[in-house]
Structures are given as C-alpha cells and as structure tokens.
Amino acid sequence: MIASAAPSRQTRARVSAPSAGEFLFCTCQVGAESALKSDAVAREPSLRPAYSRPGLVTFKRAGPRLASDDPEAAPSPLARAWGRGIGRASDPAAAVAMIAEATSSALPLRLHVFERDRWRPGEAPADALIGGAAALIRAELLALWPEGRPLLLGEAAEPGDHVIDVIVAEGEPLYLGHHRHHPARLAWPGGQAPLLLSQPIPPQAPSRAYRKLEEAIAWSRAPVRAGDVALELGSAPGGASYALLRRGLTVHGVDTGVMDPVVLTTRHASGARFIYHNAPMSQVQRRDLPTALHWVLCDVNRAPQVALRTVARLAAAPRPALMGVLCTLKLDDWRALRHLDGWLRMIEAMGMVEVRATQLPSNRMELFAYGLTEAGVQRRA
Ligand SMILES: C[S@@+](CC[C@H](N)C(=O)[O-])C[C@H]1O[C@@H](n2cnc3c(N)ncnc32)[C@H](O)[C@@H]1O
Structure with missing residues (x-):
C-alpha cells in the first residue's frame, strides 16, 4: 500500500x-x-x-x-x-x-x-x-x-x-x-510529538538528525527494538546513529565524512555498537554487511533516486530479518515533490507492504519516507 x-x-x-x-x-x-x-x-x-x-x-x-x-x-x-x-x-x-x-x-x-x-x-x-x-x-x-x-x-x-x-x-x-x-x-x-519537544536532544548528540530520527520513529511507529541491526547510509557526524545506539541497536554507518567520536566509542549495555564503513555508499558491498539486517536508513545528501537505488541494492532479498527502510529524501527545491510517487514506488519495489511519506517537523528541504516489510508490520501490530 x-x-x-x-x-x-x-x-x-x-x-x-x-x-x-x-x-x-x-x-x-x-x-x-x-x-x-x-x-x-x-x-x-x-x-x-x-x-x-x-x-x-x-x-x-x-x-x-x-x-x-x-x-x-x-x-x-x-x-x-x-x-x-x-x-x-x-x-x-x-x-x-x-x-x-x-x-x-x-x-x-x-x-x-x-x-x-x-x-x-x-x-x-x-x-x-x-x-x-x-x-x-x-x-x-x-x-x-x-x-x-x-x-x-x-x-x-x-x-x-x-x-x-x-x-x-x-x-x-x-x-x-x-x-x-x-x-x-x-x-x-x-x-x-510533545515528548520529543520537551526532552532536549542529549548535549553529546552529534547532530540535529538525532531528533529527526526520533520523530521519524514516532510518526511511522517503526518497531525498532534493542538488539536489532541497522545500516545507515550517510551516517556522519552521527545524530541518528547515536539515537539508534541509545536504543540498543548495532549500527553499520556508511559515510565519506567524519563520525563524531561519541558515536565511535559508545557501547550500549547490551553490547550494541557502531561499525564504521568510511567509504562512498557505492563502494559498500553486501558482503561487507551482516545478512541479518533489520533496518536500512538513508540520509545522504544525494538525489533521492540515487540514494534509493543504493538502499534497494543493499536491502534486496535475501534479507530475512528486514523490518523496513527509513529514508530522508532531500529535495533540490519544492518542485521535486512531483517525483514523490515514483520514489515511493521504488521503496515498495524493495518488498515493502506499507509505504508512506510526510514532512516531519524537523525536516528542512526534505521529506521522510518509510517502508515496512510484512514482518515489520506484524512486529508493530
Ligand atoms: C545530512 S548528512 C547525514 C547526517 C547523519 N545522518 C547524522 O545523523 O548526523 C549527509 C551525509 O551524507 C554523506 N554522503 C553524501 N554522499 C555520500 C555517498 N555517496 N556515500 C556516503 N556518504 C555520503 C555526507 O558525507 C554527509 O555526512
């Protein structure tokens, strides 16, 4: 849908x-x-x-x-x-x-x-x-x-x-x-989301993407759980990865830029940690990542169709554990909105059964779109 x-x-x-x-x-x-x-x-x-x-x-x-x-x-x-x-x-x-x-x-x-x-x-x-x-x-x-x-x-x-x-x-x-x-x-x-507004971003969070991710999870009700493994394309400096680490997820972050040391050194009580792939996303291969990926996130400042092609490549079956994809889509200008339905179709073609998009309160010239697999929808129920 x-x-x-x-x-x-x-x-x-x-x-x-x-x-x-x-x-x-x-x-x-x-x-x-x-x-x-x-x-x-x-x-x-x-x-x-x-x-x-x-x-x-x-x-x-x-x-x-x-x-x-x-x-x-x-x-x-x-x-x-x-x-x-x-x-x-x-x-x-x-x-x-x-x-x-x-x-x-x-x-x-x-x-x-x-x-x-x-x-x-x-x-x-x-x-x-x-x-x-x-x-x-x-x-x-x-x-x-x-x-x-x-x-x-x-x-x-x-x-x-x-x-x-x-x-x-x-x-x-x-x-x-x-x-x-x-x-x-x-x-x-x-x-x-008043709870998010009233709770200040932790001072050590490396970027505003911390709140952006929390809003994305609140809006989509993505069933993100401690123990899950996430891949984030465009992870530097690390606000979103830090939010995921605090939730107990292990995060594979891909970025040509520099990660904040707080992300590189954080260890969750559960053992969850950050694994840094310091490379352009085009050079990351499926063999560089665990098979059991639960979430693929994307926040690269690249055209959405380019970013989504890499998400599709890395999220494609067989990914038996995959629950969903959470994507920030950067817009050059508002006219790019006319491509949204095409981008949502790209997400659906990744095997997602629920696909929606919105502009979150923290989104600038960008939209948030997510897809959940059947397993993701069932886990959320
Ligand atoms: C908006 S920032 C990401 C913010 C990050 N998610 C956070 O939580 O702090 C966009 C990032 O995309 C990265 N990026 C752009 N093109 C890339 C590419 N082809 N491969 C990997 N990273 C890329 C940039 O280096 C930049 O760090």
Missing part, C-alpha cells in the same frame, strides 16, 4: 471530512505554503486555495469528493495537521460558540490547541517561547467550555476521536478545524 496519509475512516456525525463547498485546513513548515498549495491542487483539482498564513494553508473544495477519495487522507505530504476548516474566531469565547455550532452536542470532543510554526526548522531563536500561548488559550477554552458538553481529557488522541484543532498565532484570530484521529497521524496537537 502506498499512501502519503491516513487510510479511510467514515464520519457520520455532524462534523465530517470536507465535501463540496467546505473548507480544508493544513498546517505545514514555514516556507512550504506555496508548495503545499500546488501539490494539494495537483492531487485534488477541486481544491481552491483560500485563507493562508505562514505555516497555515486553507482550501475551499469546489467540487464533490470522488467516491474513491479517502476522506481523512492528507492533501499533501507537506501537511502536518489537516482537517475540515470551521473558521476563524476572534477570541476563545467566540471559538467555543463556533465549535458548539459546528458539532453535535452529544459528540465527545478532544481539544488540540497548538501554535503554528513561526520559524523554519532549526531557525527558532534559542530564547523562543513555543507552546506558552497555546497553553493559555487552552486554559481559557476549558474555563469557557459549556457544562454538559462531553470533552475528552488529555491531549493524546485515540483512533476514531473527533478532534477540534485550535491553531494559535500571536495577535491573530484563532483558526478552528476538525479531524478524526487515525493511528497514521501523530496523536498530539498539530502533529507534533
């Missing part, structure tokens, strides 16, 4: 996935708004771009959905949170009234209040306060919440939940939306 978003889930309540005349909202990385608009319209020509702000794009649906459409699917892999747009509210009191108007009163709702991105990934000033404004608005909404209206406690959504999205930006109206939660989405407000 190739998908860039969540599989289907029908909604019978008053809130529903967008149909003709309705609005659709998506949040995304700052700077990706135009690319998201073009990509979503190319995939779904009935969408008409409407209100948009940095990190937030909305569309009006000009025609009916096709029967084959998945009502909960992401309009584009660049969308991080998405759903039916309810509209703009000037303040929390107006928001509560609009939510009441848009939803049936007996329907238990989950509240996701979050700030849209203000900076490109990695560009937020060190003293930026992220999340404070959303926490304040959430508290106000809860204080105003009408008695007797069912509200689900906590923020982590469960599959099937009706989630109300409240998107906050300083000095601007609140933007309100609704979606049904599905396991293929991240469960937390705005498609973020």
